[in-house]
Every structure is written in C-alpha cells, then in structure tokens.
Amino acid sequence: MRQKTDYANWIKGIVVQVGFVIAAIYIFYTSSSEWAVREHWGVLSTYTLLTIFSCFAPVRISNTILTVNNAVIFSGILLYGVWVGVWAAVIESLIIAFLVRFNPLKAIINIGQLLMTIWTVAFLKDWIEGFGTVSPIISDLILAVVYWFVNLILCGLGISYFHQMTWARTVKMMAKGFTSTYLLLLILAGVGSRLVESYGPLPLIPMMIAFITISYVFHHYYDNLQRLQQKVEEVKSFNHNFLTTMAASIDARDRYTSGHSQRVAYWGREIARDIGLSERKVEDVYIGGILHDIGKIGIEDEILNKKGKLTPEEYDKIKQHTVIGYEIILQAGMFNELLPAIRSHHERIDGRGYPDGLAGDEIPLMARILAISDAFDAMVADRPYRKGLPVEEALQEIRRGSGTQFDPILAEHFIRIVQRLPYEELQSIIGIESIPQKQLQEAIR
Amino acid sequence: MLLDVIALSFLVALLRGGRIKDFPKFKQIKLLVVTILLQACAVLFPAIGGIFISIAYVFILAFLVFNREFEDMRIFLIGWFLNAIAIWSNNGKMPIDLVQAAKLPYDLEPVINGTNFKHSVLTESSNFPFLTDVIYMPSIIPRIISIGDIFIMLGAFLLVQRLMNKPISLLQLREGKSYATKN
Numbered sequence: 037m038r039q040k041t042d043y044a045n046w047i048k049g050i051v052v053q054v055g056f057v058i059a060a061i062y063i064f065y066t067s068s069s070e071w072a073v074r075e076h077w078g079v080l081s082t083y084t085l086l087t088i089f090s091c092f093a094p095v096r097i098s099n100t101i102l103t104v105n106n107a108v109i110f111s112g113i114l115l116y117g118v119w120v121g122v123w124a125a126v127i128e129s130l131i132i133a134f135l136v137r138f139n140p141l142k143a144i145i146n147i148g149q150l151l152m153t154i155w156t157v158a159f160l161k162d163w164i165e166g167f168g169t170v171s172p173i174i175s176d177l178i179l180a181v182v183y184w185f186v187n188l189i190l191c192g193l194g195i196s197y198f199h200q201m202t203w204a205r206t207v208k209m210m211a212k213g214f215t216s217t218y219l220l221l222l223i224l225a226g227v228g229s230r231l232v233e234s235y236g237p238l239p240l241i242p243m244m245i246a247f248i249t250i251s252y253v254f255h256h257y258y259d260n261l262q263r264l265q266q267k268v269e270e271v272k273s274f275n276h277n278f279l280t281t282m283a284a285s286i287d288a289r290d291r292y293t294s295g296h297s298q299r300v301a302y303w304g305r306e307i308a309r310d311i312g313l314s315e316r317k318v319e320d321v322y323i324g325g326i327l328h329d330i331g332k333i334g335i336e337d338e339i340l341n342k343k344g345k346l347t348p349e350e351y352d353k354i355k356q357h358t359v360i361g362y363e364i365i366l367q368a369g370m371f372n373e374l375l376p377a378i379r380s381h382h383e384r385i386d387g388r389g390y391p392d393g394l395a396g397d398e399i400p401l402m403a404r405i406l407a408i409s410d411a412f413d414a415m416v417a418d419r420p421y422r423k424g425l426p427v428e429e430a431l432q433e434i435r436r437g438s439g440t441q442f443d444p445i446l447a448e449h450f451i452r453i454v455q456r457l458p459y460e461e462l463q464s465i466i467g468i469e470s471i472p473q474k475q476l477q478e479a480i481r
Numbered sequence: 482m483l484l485d486v487i488a489l490s491f492l493v494a495l496l497r498g499g500r501i502k503d504f505p506k507f508k509q510i511k512l513l514v515v516t517i518l519l520q521a522c523a524v525l526f527p528a529i530g531g532i533f534i535s536i537a538y539v540f541i542l543a544f545l546v547f548n549r550e551f552e553d554m555r556i557f558l559i560g561w562f563l564n565a566i567a568i569w570s571n572n573g574k575m576p577i578d579l580v581q582a583a584k585l586p587y588d589l590e591p592v593i594n595g596t597n598f599k600h601s602v603l604t605e606s607s608n609f610p611f612l613t614d615v616i617y618m619p620s621i622i623p624r625i626i627s628i629g630d631i632f633i634m635l636g637a638f639l640l641v642q643r644l645m646n647k648p649i650s651l652l653q654l655r656e657g658k659s660y661a662t663k664n
Binding site: 071072074076077078080081084085088091092093094101103130131134135136 | 552555556558559562563578580609610611615616628631632635651652654655656657
C-alpha cells in the first residue's frame with residue numbers, strides 16, 4: 037500500500053516538475069512569435085497595464101483572496117487569442133516571482149499550469165468556432181467553466197504534490213473555497229470582452245463601476261460575517277469560562293471534595309490516553325471530568341455537607357446530581373458531546389447503577405472511564421473526618437469491582453497506570469487541591 | 482529621464498501628506514557608481530559602447546538585488562530585468578521603433594546613424610522586439626517606452642512615496658489589506 041502511494045507520488049512529481057515545465061516552455065515559445073508582430077505591441081502594453089492593475093486589485097471572499105488576473109487573461113483569449121492570455125499570465129507570474137517570493141521552479145510550474153489552461157481554452161474556443169453555429173455568448177460561458185475546471189485540476193495537481201495531499205482532496209478543498217466568485221469574475225470578463233468588441237473600450241466604464249460596487253458589497257458582507265464570527269467565538273469562550281467556573285464553585289462548596297473534579301479529570305485523561313483515544317477525545321474526557329459533578333449545584337448544602345450517614349431519601353437526592361448536571365449542560369448548549377458522560381458516570385457495568393440503570397456497553401465509554409477515576413479519587417482523597425484509603429487498598433477495591441461496578445478492561449488499564457507512577461508523583465496528584473483557573477481554561481480550549 | 486514621473490510622484494506624495502523625514506539608506510551604493518562610470522565609458526568609446534552598457538546593466542541589477550528588501554526595488558528589478566533582456570540580446574543598445582519615434586519632436590539622426598550610445602534602430606532582425614522601446618507615451622513628456630519602463634515608472638512612484646515617508650505596499654494591496662504600510 038505504502039509502495040503504491042510512493043509510486044503515485046513519484047509519477048505526480050514527474051508530471052509536475054517535468055511535464056508542467058516542458059509545457060510552459062513550449063507554449064511560451066509558440067506564443068512569442070506572435071508577440072514579435074508590430075501590430076500586437078499596443079495590445080501587449082495594454083494587457084501589461086491591466087495585469088499590473090489586477091495583480092493588486094483583489095476580491096476578498098471569506099477565507100481566500102482572489103485577484104482578477106484570471107478574468108484579464110480570459111478576456112485576452114476571447115478578444116485576441118492565446119498569445120495575449122499567455123502574455124498576461126507571464127507578466128503576472130513575473131510580478132509574483134519578483135515581488136512575493138522567488139522560487140524559480142515553483143514559478144515556472146505555476147506558469148506551466150496557467151499556460152496549459154490558457155492553451156486548452158483557446159483550443160476549445162477555435163474548435164467551437166469551427167461549427168459556426170454556437171453564439172459567442174454561450175460559448176464564452178462554456179469556456180469560462182472549462183477555464184475554471186482545467187485551472188482547478190492542474191493547480192490542484194501541483195499543490196497536492198508540494199503539500200503531500202491527495203489530488204482529489206486538494207481539488208475539492210480549492211473548489212469549495214472559491215468556485216462561485218471565480219466563475220463570477222470569468223463570466224463578467226466574458227461579457228465585458230464582448231461589449232468591448234462591439235462598442236470599443238467605453239463599456240469598460242459601467243463594467244468597472246458595477247465591479248467596484250460588487251466588491252464593495254462583498255467587502256461589507258464579509259466584514260459583517262467576520263464580526264459575527266468573532267462574536268460567536270466570544271460567546272463560546274464566555275460559556276466555557278462560565279461552566280468551568282461553575283465546576284470550580286461546586287468543588288468550593290462541597291468542602292469534602294476540594295479539587296475532586298480536577299483529579300477525576302486528570303485520571304480520566306490518563307486512562308483515555310492509555311487506551312489510545314485520539315487527542316480530541318482525550319481532551320473531551322478531561323472536560324467531562326471537570327464538569328461531571330456540575331449537577332451538585334442543585335443539591336442542598338445540608339445534604340452535601342452532612343456529616344455521618346445519609347438517609348435513603350437524602351441519598352436519592354444526591355443521586356439526582358447526574359440528571360441535574362445533564363439538564364444544565366443540555367440547556368447551556370455547549371459540550372453536547374459530554375452529555376452522556378455527565379449523566380452516566382454513576383452507572384455500573386452490572387446495570388445496578390443510577391440514574392438509568394444502563395449495563396455493559398450501553399454505558400458510554402467516557403462515563404465508564406470517569407466512573408473509575410471518580411471512585412478512585414473518592415477512596416484515596418482525605419476527608420475532614422477521615423484519612424483517605426491507601427492507594428493499594430483503593431486499587432484492590434477497583435479490582436474487586438471490576439466486571440460488576442467497573443469496566444474490566446478499563447479497570448485493568450487504570451491499575452496499570454497508577455502502579456506505573458512513582459510514589460511521590462502519585463501522592464502529589466492525590467494531594468491536588470485545585471488547579472489554577474487559567475490552567476483549566478487552557479485545557480478547555 | 483523620468484523627471485515628469487518623479488515630479489508627479491512627489492506631488493501625489495505631498496497630497497497624501499508626506500514629508501521627507503530622512504533619506505533612506507541603500508546598500509552597495511558603489512554598484513551604482515560603477516554603473517555610471519560604465520555608461521560614461523560607453524560615451525567615450527562608442528565603438529565598444531554596447532559592451533559597457535551591457536555590463537552596466539549587470540551592476541544595476543546586482544544593486545537592486547542587494548536592496549530587494551524594499552518592494553519598490555523589486556518592481557525596479559522586474560523593469561530593469563526586462564530591459565536588460567532587450568539590451569543584452571541586441572548588442573548592448575536598446576532598439577527604438579522609428580514609426581513611433583517619428584511622433585517625437587527630437588532629432589533621430591544619432592539613432593539612425595548609430596552614434597547614440599544607448600539606442601539603435603528597431604529592425605526585422607532585432608531580438609525580442611516586444612521588449613524594446615515600442616510604446617508611444619504621449620504625456621506628460623512625450624517619449625517612447627518599453628514594457629520594462631512601465632515597471633520602472635511604477636517603481637519610481639513607489640520609491641518616491643517611500644522617500645516621503647508614505648510608503649505604499651503592493652503586497653498588502655494584493656492581500657486586500659489597507660494599502661499603507663505601518664511604520
């Protein structure tokens with residue numbers, strides 16, 4: 037498999053680095069004889085000016101910037117032929133090569149793909165004109181689409197080679213980014229060319245005004261869009277901060293469990309890493325750990341801080357914290373992926389847990405992970421009225437609960453993780469009171 | 482040589498509120514001195530003037546390469562590079578199109594009989610005719626320019642804006658940002 041991709045990449049390298057370069061040189065050479073004709077010099081200088089202008093007149097769309105150069109090149113092909121398109125492309129490449137970045141190989145490869153596009157479109161134009169039945173307006177439209185398509189395919193090939201991506205993916209990504217604006221510019225160029233052909237350069241004035249108006253509208257539109265996105269980001273980060281602060285306030289309120297959420301989050305993350313979850317999922321587990329007891333905010337202080345044994349009614353109320361937490365996060369509209377973890381972290385593998393009595397694989401993985409880290413921390417942490425269990429004993433308890441209370445595979449992973457840790461490190465983790473707020477926010481982000 | 486363009490550029494810069502603060506420093510000024518000396522040699526020894534002019538272009542391109550951190554220098558580089566192709570491939574002289582030049586109020590005799598140290602007559606056998614002096618520019622001072630000269634004029638404009646402490650960044654324009662560079 038690997039050999040196959042290597043081979044494909046090698047072929048791609050040859051096509052791009054040799055094929056494109058040869059095409060560039062060949063098309064350049066065949067066009068240069070047209071440039072030597074005295075009658076063509078006026079057109080060449082006009083298109084030089086147009087190209088310089090269009091290199092620095094970009095049209096901004098949401099995430100990319102398009103220059104109008106392709107529109108200029110396209111109009112050159114329609115009005116005069118392939119040699120004007122090639123000229124404009126060469127001048128543009130020259131400006132980019134000198135002004136933006138000087139990489140001779142990439143510059144000539146870029147010229148190559150552009151010239152092949154121009155050549156294809158010009159060839160097709162002659163072919164369509166050969167029929168003599170297609171209206172130029174319709175043929176221009178077809179050619180605009182062909183120009184866009186060929187340019188996209190060839191450009192995608194070059195970029196996919198240099199960025200080590202698959203061709204199809206690159207093309208798809210590029211097409212998604214700018215197709216509509218690109219086609220709009222080419223179609224405008226086509227219409228503009230026909231107007232200039234019939235009425236001389238005067239129609240360029242209304243065209244220009246229309247164009248400037250369009251880019252003005254675009255500009256405003258994307259400005260507003262950007263501002264909106266910024267606001268959404270702000271709201272998101274506010275929500276994040278709000279929820280983490282809330283989680284911290286639960287720990288602060290429940291004097292038995294200071295720093296509990298952070299430690300559960302820590303152990304949850306260690307398990308998630310150990311079983312090989314993706315970095316994203318690992319972070320989700322961490323946030324799940326931070327927020328897992330958020331529902332305790334809805335439990336009365338007297339029950340939460342009660343010394344001594346709870347009555348069955350009080351215990352039922354405590355059990356409600358999973359559902360309350362679930363409701364809170366649901367209403368917040370954030371962290372939706374954590375909902376199952378918050379609701380189900382007190383479920384047991386044998387189905388005797390709460391609130392829903394789920395069993396085995398019905399319990400979401402994140403909840404099964406957090407159940408273990410939650411139980412472990414509850415056992416080893418010091419309480420004002422009792423010292424925490426020694427780590428070995430707590431692990432023994434987890435071993436005993438494996439298969440009934442806890443997922444056996446996860447329990448095994450967890451025991452191994454804890455046993456791997458040196459004694460001092462383990463003690464310092466168990467002793468964590470609370471993690472500074474800033475660190476929390478970084479983890480959430 | 483570009484007096485009108487430079488004057489116009491200063492006028493634009495003044496209107497934009499520009500003032501000369503301090504003269505920017507260029508690297509390797511000595512290359513420019515060499516270029517001027519070589520051009521003087523071309524006048525003194527017209528028989529081999531083409532060789533001197535050709536070498537002068539190497540030095541001026543080198544000077545621009547050394548100073549390429551400024552955008553105006555890079556635009557100059559394009560212009561001088563295009564002109565250099567025309568000059569190197571035509572025996573060290575810039576061919577000029579007599580059809581266009583006839584519109585100018587100057588005496589073309591030195592060009593025609595070959596005593597002009599910089600220009601020659603554009604003929605069928607000239608190389609890269611489209612890069613030579615073939616464009617009639619009617620105003621402000623009428624002259625015949627080449628494609629490369631268009632870039633040189635743009636570069637001169639940008640250089641003057643920079644001298645007047647109001648630089649314009651083409652790269653930022655291209656990226657759709659505000660045209661003025663931050664100081």
